[in-house]
Amino acid sequence: MNTKWIVSDVPTVEQVNEMVEATDVDRLVAAILCVRGFSPEEAEKFIKKDISSLHDPYLLKDMDKAVERINIAIKNRQKITVYGDYDADGVTSSTILVLCIRELGGVVDYYIPDRETEGYGISIGSIDILAQRGTELIVSVDCGITAVEECKYAKSLGIDVIITDHHECSDIIPDAVAVIDPKQDDCTYPFKYLAGVGVALKVCQALLKEKMSYYDVLEKYSDFTAIGSVADIVPLVDENRVICHVGLKKIKNHTNVGIKALFDVSGVDMDTVNTTKIGFVIAPRINAAGRLESAQRAIDLFLCDNYDEAYKIAKDLSDFNYQRQNIEMEIFKEAEQMFLDKYKDDKVVVLCNKEWHHGVVGIVSSRLTKKYMKPCILLSQCPESNYKGSGRSIDGFSLYDALDYCKDLLVTFGGHELAVGLTIEYEKIDEFRLKINEYANKYLDDELSVATIVADCELRGRHLNLQSAEQLAVLQPFGTGNLQPQFYIKNMTVQKAYCIGSEKQHLKLTLCKDGVTVDAIAFGFGNGNNIAFNDTVSVICQLDINDFRNVRSVQLRIIDIK
DSSP, X not given: OOEEEEEOOOOOHHHHHHHHHHHOOOHHXXXXXXXXXXXXXXXXXXHHTOGGGOOOGGGSTTHHHHHHHHHHHHHTXXXXXXXXXXXXXXXXXXXXXHHHHHHTTOEEEEEOOOTTTTOSXXXXXXXXXXXXXXXXXXXXXXXXXXXXXXXXXXXXXXOEEEEEOOSOOOSSOOOOSEEEOTTSTTOOOSOOOOOHXXXXXXXXXXXXXXXXXXXXXXXXHHHHHHHHHHHTTOOOSHHHHHHHHHHHHHHTTTOOHHHHHHHHHHTOOGGGOOHHHIIIIIHHHHHHHHHHSOTHHXXXXXXXXXXXXXXXXXXXXXXXXXXXXXXXHHHHHHHHHXXXXXXXXXXXXXEEOTTSOTTTHHHHHHHHHHHHOSOEEEEEEOTTSOEEEEEEOOTTOOHHHHHHHTGGGEEEEEEOSSEEEEEEOGGGHHXXXXXXXXXXXXXXXXXXXXXXXXXXEEOOGGGOSHHHHHHGGGGOSXXXXXXXXXXEEEEEEEEEEEEESTTSOEEEEEEEETTEEEEEEETTOOTTOOOOTTOEEEEEEEEEEEEETTEEXXXXXXXXXX
16 A cells, blocks of 8 residues: 655654653653643643543533433333443443443343344334333433434333434434433533543433542443443543543453453453453454344343353354454455455445445445545445445545435435444435545545555664663553554664464564664565565554563564555
């Protein structure tokens, strides 16, 4: 892939000195903080993960109405159903709100729609099911902000609805008892980027206000909130940074049986957990339940208090994930070939196949977007004959706005700038493809289709040591909005180069810079590379710590190589 490298401007010696004095970090970390635009005061708060970043939940519009209605339901023993989404964010959101309402003595159940038969969000059919079960109050988590007709229908049956969501809002807001979404235009909440589980946490903080402090509520549910926030790829800044920091510490205390079982099955050491392990190992197993079976299995896991039972469920989730990987690979191959044969010149790629599994098309669209730097939408047929799909975009192009431009052709749509879901009639797919590319021709700059890789600074050989890698830990947790630092190292000499992996898909290197030798790994750079002994290469990389047989050493994780 053609990539453009940008190495950030070097801060002045005076700037670095001032940062070191204010934060007591080493000079490399201080330089990164300067490059990323922190003032010394902001950097000090950032490093401390200051709990003053936690905002009052009652700053969220309608929080008072939501708390009042939930408390009435608890007092009068009315049945409450927490209605969630089938991904890791929805699962963790549902879990903490069920636990909270149980603690307050409420009669509470949970419902996750079936991805295959019901699709995303609140539906008329699901409301009928809940009415038959005696539900008197529905509280949505991680969904519902577009459920205008569904809320009307629930109201006609005498069921109250509270919406809690974090997705983009359309022009019409559902007529519900309360609608809590920080992205509402008239919501003055100071932080707009909570995950669905972050919004659910705010509801828990407000409900438990008389029993414990806001921080204590965070600590109580922080493990689930961290997992859901990392899984949903929200920016790990402001409140989200504190949530994840506290949550990672709690996970290490092994307090939840279900979480422990899932980590054990996954082979992840809870004592060394970080956002990368949650994002790439734990979250996919939670998501796999909703993709191939029922996400309610994942909630069952987290509400379980028996380790043996929890381990069996966790093993099922791991098996689902393995099946998902195989299905994903097949769909990816088919979709990529279809793209190369017919649609490689389109600015927005729209692919459909009635046989593709609904639960996997979002992952495949994400892989295609990353590989070809084009927004991609994949569609498959759903039981009611319409086609449903998921799309992913590139930085700088709002796929949500593109769908809004095409809304006259769509049955439903929702999401945000970089990820969307939609439903469309089969007969309108070709017209939709033309119209969304008409929009892209106006608003998608060709320069956005060239992958840009930014390095925080250039490294010399003297930086390639364990101490430098360990110092970077003060910047954790890493994630969107606070990426793991990336470094430019030029003119390294290749001492060893060989391919590893079951299909020789990864490249293992030994490199030398200024007389310092360091190991490196380049995932996905194996087959087809022409790098050989004694070549000179430049890289953009991360400084990782390799802990092999209790021997710790620095290792470069290569992002790109030239």
